[in-house]
Amino acid sequence: DSAIALDRVTFTSLSGAAVVAASGALPRAGAANLHLSLEGLPLADLWALLQFEGNGVGGEVSGTVDLGGTAATPQIRAALALSDVAFRGFRAPYLDGTVDYGNRRLSATFGLWRSGQRIVDVSTTLPIDLALRGTGERKLPGPLSFRVIANEVDLTFLEAMLPLVRDMGGRLSADFGIAGTWARPELTGSVAVTDGAATFPALGVLHEGLNTRLVLTGDTIRVESLSLKSGEGTAAISGFVRLEELTRPVLNLRIVGNNFHTVNLRDFLTFTASGDYALNGPVFGAVLTGRGTVPSGVLYFKDLITKQVIELEDPRYADLIDTSLIRRQGLGEEFENRFLDSLRIDSLVLAMGSEVWMRSSEANIQLTGSLTVGKEGDRYRLDGTL
Numbered sequence: 001d002s003a004i005a006l007d008r009v010t011f012t013s014l015s016g017a018a019v020v021a022a023s024g025a026l027p028r029a030g031a032a033n034l035h036l037s038l039e040g041l042p043l044a045d046l047w048a049l050l051q052f053e054g055n056g057v058g059g060e061v062s063g064t065v066d067l068g069g070t071a072a073t074p075q076i077r078a079a080l081a082l083s084d085v086a087f088r089g090f091r092a093p094y095l096d097g098t099v100d101y102g103n104r105r106l107s108a109t110f111g112l113w114r115s116g117q118r119i120v121d122v123s124t125t126l127p128i129d130l131a132l133r134g135t136g137e138r139k140l141p142g143p144l145s146f147r148v149i150a151n152e153v154d155l156t157f158l159e160a161m162l163p164l165v166r167d168m169g170g171r172l173s174a175d176f177g178i179a180g181t182w183a184r185p186e187l188t189g190s191v192a193v194t195d196g197a198a199t200f201p202a203l204g205v206l207h208e209g210l211n212t213r214l215v216l217t218g219d220t221i222r223v224e225s226l227s228l229k230s231g232e233g234t235a236a237i238s239g240f241v242r243l244e245e246l247t248r249p250v251l252n253l254r255i256v257g258n259n260f261h262t263v264n265l266r267d268f269l270t271f272t273a274s275g276d277y278a279l280n281g282p283v284f285g286a287v288l289t290g291r292g293t294v295p296s297g298v299l300y301f302k303d304l305i306t307k308q309v310i311e312l313e314d315p316r317y318a319d320l321i322d323t324s325l326i327r328r329q330g331l332g333e334e335f336e337n338r339f340l341d342s343l344r345i346d347s348l349v350l351a352m353g354s355e356v357w358m359r360s361s362e363a364n365i366q367l368t369g370s371l372t373v374g375k376e377g378d379r380y381r382l383d384g385t386l
Contacts, residue, residue, distance in 0.1 A: 002030025018042060018060070027071040027132065034067040043085065050130065052138075058086030069102070071132040076101035093157075097122075104129055104140055114157045121149045127182075139182045147177040147189075155196055167206060170196030176216050185243050187216035196228075202340060204264040205230050219243045223253070231261030233272055244282075251286050253279045259295050271297025271356070277348070284342040295353035301360055345375035352386065 003025040011020040017040045024034035043059045063080035081096040097110030106128050112120035127142035155170040176189030196210030209229035215222045219242055226237040239253035255277045264270040275292015351370040358365040371384040 001028065003027050003032070006034070013040075024067075026067075027069070027074075030070065032067045032069055032071070032074060036065040036067070038062050038065065038080075043082070051134070056087060059084045059092075073104070074101065074130060074132055076130065101130055105142075106130065112157075119150065119153045119157060123147050141181060141183075143179065144181060144185075145177065145179050148174055150174040155193070155198075164200065164202065165198050166201060167197060167199040169198075169208075170194060170210060172196075183245055184219070185245070186218055187221065187243070189216050190214060191216070203262065204266070204270075205261050209234075221249075231259070231272065233257065233259035233261055233274070235260045249283050251279050251281060251283060255279060255290075257292065267300050269297070269299055271299075275350075281344075284338055285344065286339075286342070287344045287346050289346050289348060291349040293351045293353050294356055296355035297357070299358045301358055341378070343375065345373050345380075348373040 005025050006022045009022045011022075012018070019037075019039040020041060021037040022034060025032055026034055039062050040060045041062070043061055044057045046061060047057045059082055061080055061082050063078060065076065065078040065080075067074060067076055069075035076099065078099040079097075080099065081094070082092070083094050085092040085095060092112055094113045095110050096113070097108060099106065099108045101107070104127060106126045107124070109121075109123045111118045112122065124144075124146040126144050126146075127140040129136075129138050129140055150172055153172045153174075155168045155172050158172075159165060159168045171194050172191070173194075174189070174191040176187065176191055178185050178187055180186035191212075191214040193210055193212045196212070197206065197208040198210070199206045207228050207230050209227070211228075212226035213224040214226075215224050221241040221243075223238050223240060228235055235255060235257045237253055237255050239251075242250045242252065244250055257273050257275055257277070259272050259274055262271060262273045272295050273292055274295055275290060277288060277290030277292060279286050279288055281287045349370065349372050352367050354368075356367045358367060367386050369384060369386040371382050371386065374381040374383075
């Protein structure tokens, strides 16, 4: 009734690729004295064993784990190596480090490796309950710490870690940390990127000439400077991001664009933008406002069945702008990410420039005028005269 004794017990996956060898005592009500050897263990299985939600978790872990204490108050020491890690959109090719858990505090140090070189150092201490039996809230009150150090790291390594970004380049320097508590985090340090570049498949545009410096203080990430180029245009971003909680960032950003190539989705939409815009609110549910112009752009609409003049206000043609085209061309999964889906647009005023067109294989329609744009969920509202 107090422990399960294991004497040289080995668990092997059907393929033989994953092996867990155990010896010692696994606690129920009594004390633990367990040694584990892991080889190629799927992280999703480990996450489920710890009673966490396993969606978006992938990769494998190898190493050794020593378990003491009791089921309610375990003590854990481990030396681990993780490969092809995936965690809710984050990717990492290889990490190794040590873990020490006791008195409901987790301390860990890890290094991120690429091509045999250690490029990022991470250390953390977290108040967390890793009891081996059912418990309530895993996050506990008390001080936490988290620190990341990277020195002139080639940004191409991020491409494998962030699946929504392609063609990355530039150099990253960072020395920042998080202290405080889960509910009231306190930030310190800075992050800088020089001569950066990235393509977001959701927008289809290469952004380059990215130079930025972020300063972290208290609960705020301040954009000290951020400029980038796209096509022949430029954009500058200023403002700050405030953390209401560690996982609840709130945006307060100003975006000034000058002929900035914003979207380039083949056979659907491409345009440049100039103007002064604001992005405010939580990351998922942010509100875009402002006033600007669209110097140039093309909106492709599906071909008319017959060559005849139609009344554009006729409800039968309300689907001329066919957003399902994006899904059919395989862009949907990346285009419809959570940020863009939840983005709200409130009274965004856009004036058409001299090179704005609606096109199909049968028609070229030049547009002038202005619109006030609104968006709530997947519903758009356009008011004005074109």
